[in-house]
Amino acid sequence: MTASAEATAPAATPGRPAPAPLAPAARLLPALAAVYRAQLSRARVARMPLLFVATFQSLGILVMMRGVVDSGGNDSARAVVAGSSVLVVAFVALNLLAQYFGRLRATGGLDHYATLPVPPAAVVLGAAGAYASFTLPGTLVTAAVGAGLFGLPWAHLWILLAVVPLAGAALSGLGAVCGLLAPRQEIATLLGQLGMSAALLLGVLPASRMPEAVRLLRDLLPSTYGVEAFARTFDAAPDWAAVGADLAVCAAVGLLSLTAATRAYRRAAVSGR
Amino acid sequence: MxxxxxxxxxxxxxxxxxxxxxxxxxxxxxxxxxxxxxxxxxxxxxxxxxxxxxxxxxxxxxxxxxxxxxxxxxxxxxxxxxxxxxxxxxxxxxxxxxxxxxxxxxxxxxxxxxxxxxxxxxxxxxxxxxxxxxxxxxxxxxxxxxxxxxxxxxxxxxxxxxxxxxxxxxxxxxxxxxxxxxxxxxxxxxxxxxxxxxxxxxxxxxxxxxxxxxxxxxxxxPGRLKALVDGRVRLELVWRTDAPPDVPVLAAAAGRARVSGRRWTLRTTPEEARELVAAVTSGPAFAALDDFTLATPTLEDAYLDLGAAQGADREGGQAG
CATH class of the missing domain: 3.40.50.300 (P-loop containing nucleotide triphosphate hydrolases)
Known part of the structure; x- marks a missing residue:
């Protein structure tokens, strides 16, 4: 140690070099784009078979329900087609994303992101966005096949371009929260499965046939609003205001759940607080 | 600086x-x-x-x-x-x-x-x-x-x-x-x-x-850590079955050896090592000996020594 005056308590460090300059942190949008791109490529690399399972499951439900529901413009047919289409979103964005984040957390994969200067929102939104994107082809196929099977008009299927991202935001936010907060990987998987089962049971059947208590539960599920918005567009003259209101609920829930997911990520990534 | x-x-x-x-x-x-x-x-x-x-x-x-x-x-x-x-x-x-x-x-x-x-x-x-x-x-x-x-x-x-x-x-x-x-x-x-x-x-x-x-x-x-083992050497003795009981030099060393099956590992001064090698390469000890190696310390020895000193509160060989 060099000679130093005793009185200088905080040691003005004359012999020490100046602090090293900090490298720039990644900005939100470029980082989000990088995460999104990397996540999308995972689908190609891992050829996630579950993406196909998601679509097959919904197509299976359509065929099965065709046995008990008449075709034509009745409520039940609309509910089945809209419900099984949005189910693809629930399967991938909620269930698979919960599993992905659960695995990442359990295996220490989050450390990789936590030791990079990335805004937490970039990681969460990038992954959520990619998972929501994975669902688009499956949803479109399911909706087109369903409309054909149940004799519903194809005219307004474009609404899925709004339903998928908005319901996707709400459900992937929930999925990410489940995956990031679950104390164990198995619990993350369980929560994801439960969420998807709820979307299946409460989304595919028409609300008018449900008991009051179940209907309340259904109203609590964000996917319901995506289903309703889509189902309304099968009307000859859709009530666009109601469609917009349903989508607004999805957007609001999406905003909330993605914010919660970002906080959950921050908590999970830096376990020492 | x-x-x-x-x-x-x-x-x-x-x-x-x-x-x-x-x-x-x-x-x-x-x-x-x-x-x-x-x-x-x-x-x-x-x-x-x-x-x-x-x-x-x-x-x-x-x-x-x-x-x-x-x-x-x-x-x-x-x-x-x-x-x-x-x-x-x-x-x-x-x-x-x-x-x-x-x-x-x-x-x-x-x-x-x-x-x-x-x-x-x-x-x-x-x-x-x-x-x-x-x-x-x-x-x-x-x-x-x-x-x-x-x-x-x-x-x-x-x-x-x-x-x-x-x-x-x-x-x-x-x-x-x-x-x-x-x-x-x-x-x-x-x-x-x-x-x-x-x-x-x-x-x-x-x-x-x-x-x-x-x-x-x-x-x-790494060099100075190796010096922590005091310039001592590592002697390994492998017996055919058991160590011979009635060789006085060996009896003295037996307490300090790390014994694992037929193998003894001793960390010791070059002088004692020379004495031991002389003892085991002649007479009844040689008959019982299967193999021996004599080596200068490695970082591994220093590492094991430090760990052992910490773990078993043995008298350690750290030079101040």
Whole structure:
């Protein structure tokens, strides 16, 4: 140690070099784009078979329900087609994303992101966005096949371009929260499965046939609003205001759940607080 | 100039059970140094590194990296250091090239820089033939090398590498150490290396801290650590069945030998070793002897000595 005056308590460090300059942190949008791109490529690399399972499951439900529901413009047919289409979103964005984040957390994969200067929102939104994107082809196929099977008009299927991202935001936010907060990987998987089962049971059947208590539960599920918005567009003259209101609920829930997911990520990534 | 890089004083009490993974560790690493943390599994090396990288907050103590207080500002760690952890799950489903590029982007590089650095690092490490293969489908050593490559994209003045060469073949190992040396020579990069591979530690490190039970047992150059065993030599005796009972020199040494089956390992002075070798190469002892080796101390001996001194409270051979 060099000679130093005793009185200088905080040691003005004359012999020490100046602090090293900090490298720039990644900005939100470029980082989000990088995460999104990397996540999308995972689908190609891992050829996630579950993406196909998601679509097959919904197509299976359509065929099965065709046995008990008449075709034509009745409520039940609309509910089945809209419900099984949005189910693809629930399967991938909620269930698979919960599993992905659960695995990442359990295996220490989050450390990789936590030791990079990335805004937490970039990681969460990038992954959520990619998972929501994975669902688009499956949803479109399911909706087109369903409309054909149940004799519903194809005219307004474009609404899925709004339903998928908005319901996707709400459900992937929930999925990410489940995956990031679950104390164990198995619990993350369980929560994801439960969420998807709820979307299946409460989304595919028409609300008018449900008991009051179940209907309340259904109203609590964000996917319901995506289903309703889509189902309304099968009307000859859709009530666009109601469609917009349903989508607004999805957007609001999406905003909330993605914010919660970002906080959950921050908590999970830096376990020492 | 005394280029102090970091000082820790950490005491980590975790959860109700009060496991002290790091029990008051203090270390100074100089700029431009390849510094090793050596210790058995569970010694507290990874806990230490996780605090340094901002993943864990120490309960007590301070961490100063290149003039930045990382206990108060853990968020600065990713802007100062590149970290290679033990897990690759975040990169497993990406191709080697995309893993490197994405990591560079997330280290704040503009797209073109990230691509250029990706290409440079892949070429430097000989990873080009694997560029389009998913990280998770490579062999253990290749995967490690790909993750090491990702850790290099986006230059940082400090690299923290947690067992970087696990599972690698000699060619890959050489590529890693060449890359580390190049960065040190060109940019004065400091490297903190976690390892339990003693042989590697002996060849690549400038200085090494032996960590055991959450404490630093010793911290010095590999050469000086070897000197801690006092210039004593290591004598190994292997008996055909049992050691002969009635050789006085052996009887005296038996108490100090580490006995494992038919094998005795003794650390002793060259004089006593000579005496023992003379005794076992003649008479009844020679008849009972299967094999013997006499060797100068290695870093492994120093490491084992330090660990044993700590563990069994044996009279240790540390020179003050």
């Amino acid at each position: 005394r280029g102090l890089v970091k000082t820790y004083r950490t005491g980590r009490g975790a959860k109700a059970a009060e496991v002290r993974a790091n029990d008051g560790i203090s270390l100074d690493v100089r700029r431009g140094e390849v510094f090793g943390l050596l210790g058995p599994n569970g010694a507290g090396k990874s806990t230490l590194v996780r605090q340094l990288t901002g993943l864990l907050r120490p309960d007590e103590g301070s961490i100063d990296v290149l003039g930045h207080d990382l206990v108060r500002h853990p968020e600065r760690a990713p802007r100062l250091l590149g970290y290679l952890g033990q897990e690759s799950t975040a990169l497993d489903e990406l191709t080697v090239a995309l893993a490197a590029e994405t990591t560079g982007r997330l280290r704040g590089l503009p797209a073109r820089r990230a691509r250029a650095e990706r290409d440079a690092v892949l070429a430097e490490l000989g990873l080009e033939p694997l560029a389009d293969r998913p990280v998770g489908r490579l062999s253990g050593g290749q995967r490690r090398l790909a993750c090491f490559g990702a850790a290099l994209v986006g230059e940082r003045p400090l690299l923290v590498l947690d067992e970087p060469t696990t599972g690698m073949d000699p060619v890959a190992r050489r590529a890693v150490w060449a890359a580390v040396d190049r960065r040190r020579a060109e940019h004065g990069t400091t490297v903190l290396l976690v390892t339990h591979n003693v042989i590697e530690a002996e060849t690549v490190l400038d200085r090494v801290a032996v960590v055991h039970g959450g404490r630093v047992l010793a911290c010095d150059t």
